Amino acid sequence: MIEAHTVADVRAAEAPLLAALPPGALMQRAVSGLVTHAVGRLGRVYGARVVVLAGGGDNGGDALWAGARLAARGATVHVLAPGRTHPEATAALLAAGGRLHRTGPGPASGQRIESAQGTDQGLGGDAAADLLDSADLVLDGLLGIGGRGPLREPHVLLARLAPPARTVAVDVPSGVDADTGAVADGAVRASSTVTFGTYKRGLLVGPGSTHTGRVELVDIGLALPTADLRALGSEDVARLLPVPSAADSKYSRGVLGLVGGSDRYPGAGVLAVGGALRGGAGYLxxxxxxxxxxxxxxxxxxxxxxxIAPGDADAALAAGRVQAWAIGPGLPPDEATGRLVAALLDQTDTGLLADAGALQPLARLIAARPRLLHDRAGPGSASEVVLTPHEGEFARLVATALGWDAADLPARLATDRLGTVREAAAELGATILLKGDRTIVAGSGGAAFVNLTGTPWLGTAGTGDVLTGLVGSLLAAGLPPALAAAAGAFLHGSAAERGPRPLAAGDLPALLPEVIADLLASVRG
Known part of the structure; x- marks a missing residue:
């Protein structure tokens, strides 16, 4: 399982090591991992052209030390520095034959390396662009995990000139907020990121996740608290999957009640059933x-x-006993659907998933009864309601149920996607699965997951209906709400990764058995 921590967690974990280890020892652990990654990217170090973008913080120092080690192995290393740089790392870089180019104002007082051989004052933008264009590899150490807000000149110029396909970000791409994933204008886009100690939340969520490329974690020996955000891996999902024993029956494996499909949208019900049949419940x-x-x-x-006739709640409940309900695919968001949602909330105590056409009726019920979901189930309860909106549905949901400004939601999600979803989950008293690139699952008690599987080809009509059935089935089979949602998103995305291009929603149910079989095979024995 991947775990991501806040900057404050990282700083707190670094403090005792910095106090106990010799000066610079912790940085050298990070540098060793960064150099190993760089060598793997380059293939051949001798004669390679490397450009280091070096800011004045520790990440700039990491990049400079890595540049020094690569220069010592025969690489031609140029450093572009918009301001002051780490003194010891700069001295090592110059001693190894690297060259330092100042691209901005002079360094702060106390920066004594200016007179050293290999230092060039006042390199212009065109010359910097030429160096970056000709580089085999660029190490981005302009800003570190403490960077916040917009990039300033001359940092922003260097960030924009860095070639994404050949850039390795050091700890976090410059311009990406390490805690929220918010992205400053002109932020570095990297093809890989080497991060130290733990994953940072901003590498996994929000717009920042699209700037990282492949993320590689280097262990530097931090003792960290329980993670603030997690991402399930293949082994985690494999161990969560409901596997029947010889003593199981269709009833003991879980029964899902699925309310979906209407005369106007009959196909949505078909797609949701396709997902439900592959989620592990024994009866639908x-x-x-x-x-x-x-x-x-x-x-x-x-x-x-x-x-049933539209809105006939008595007939719906008479369908039989179930371990969980899922409602919404293909239903219109009208009063008839509202009667069904109200009946499931008030007259059952099982797990419940609401999606699509059920979300707005549910929001209206919550607006009238703000404690509705809180009173039905406490945080983490097996009967906590799961909501699975896309961004537009999420905005309408929280505007109606909580009075949030829907027009402000796109900016809030871009600034802090995880925090916004987590806040909504706590206020609503529900688990929220917010669909989209890097789907987020947040429980009302604060537990959060980000999904790392999937493909942009999932952005097509009907794929969310398949997900509804799949997660509902996992709920009925006994998984807790947040884990059912996170595992369902993982399976859904994994199936899409194996699908044809373009992908149709109807392709997904047939792909799920292969995904699940491979996952189960990976943990047998």
Missing amino acids: RVVAEEQAAAHIRRAHPETVVTV
Whole structure:
């Protein structure tokens, strides 16, 4: 499992090591990992052209020390520095034959390296661009994990000139907020990032996750607290998957009640059932309007279908006992759907997932009864409601239920996606799965996951319906709400990665068995 921590957690974990180790020892641990990564990227160090973008902080020092080691192995190393640089690392770089170019104002007082051989004052933008264009590898150490807000000149010029395909970010790409993933204008785009001690949240969530490339973690010996954010890996999901024993039956494996599909949108019910049948529950009870029911029976004869008139809550509940309900795919967000949602909330105590057409009716119920979901289930409870909106649905949900400004939501999500979802989950008293690039799952008690699987090809109609059925099935099979949502997102994204291009939602259910079989095979024995 990948764990991501805050900058404050990292600083606190570094402090005792910095006090106990010889000066510079902790930095050299990071440098060793960075050099190993750089050598792997270059293949051949001797004669390679390396450019280091060096700021005045520790990440700049890491990059300079790495440049010194590469220069000692025969690389031609140029440093572009917009201001002061780490003194000892700069001296080592120059002693190894590297060259330092100042691209901005002179250094702060006390920076004594200016007179050393190999230092060039006042390199212009064109010359800096030429060096970066001709580089085999660029190490971005302009800013570190403490960087916040917009980049300033001359940092922003160097960041924009760095070639993404050949740039390695040191700890975090310059211009990316390490805690939130917010991205400053002109932030570095890297093809890989070498991060130290732990993953930083901003490498995994928000716009920052699109600037990192492949992320490699270097262990520097930090003793860290429980992670603030986690991402499930293949082994984690494999161990979560419900696997039947010889004593199990279709009932003991879990029964899901799925309310979805309407005369207007019959296909959504078909897609949701396809996902549900692959989630591990043993029995599926489907509640649908007449035309949708006919489509579902033809596509999935394994299901037991109850036909209801729009909004007939009594008939829906009479479908039979279940371990979890999922409602919303293909339903219109009207009063009839609201009656169904209200009945499931008030007359059942099982797990419940609400998606698509069920979200706005649910939001209206919460606006009238703000403690509705809190009173139904406490944080982390097996019956905590799971909501699975995309960004537009999320904005409407929180605007109606909580009174948030919907127009402000895009900016809030770009600035702090994780924090915004976590705040909404706590206020609503629900687990929220916010769909999108790097899907986030946040429980009302603060537990959070980010999903690292998937592909932009998932951005097509109907894929969310498949996810609803899949997560609902995992809930019915006994997974806690946040883990069911996180595991479902992982499986959904993994299936999409194996799918055709372009991908259609109907491709996903058939891809899930292969994904699940491979995961289970990886942990056998």
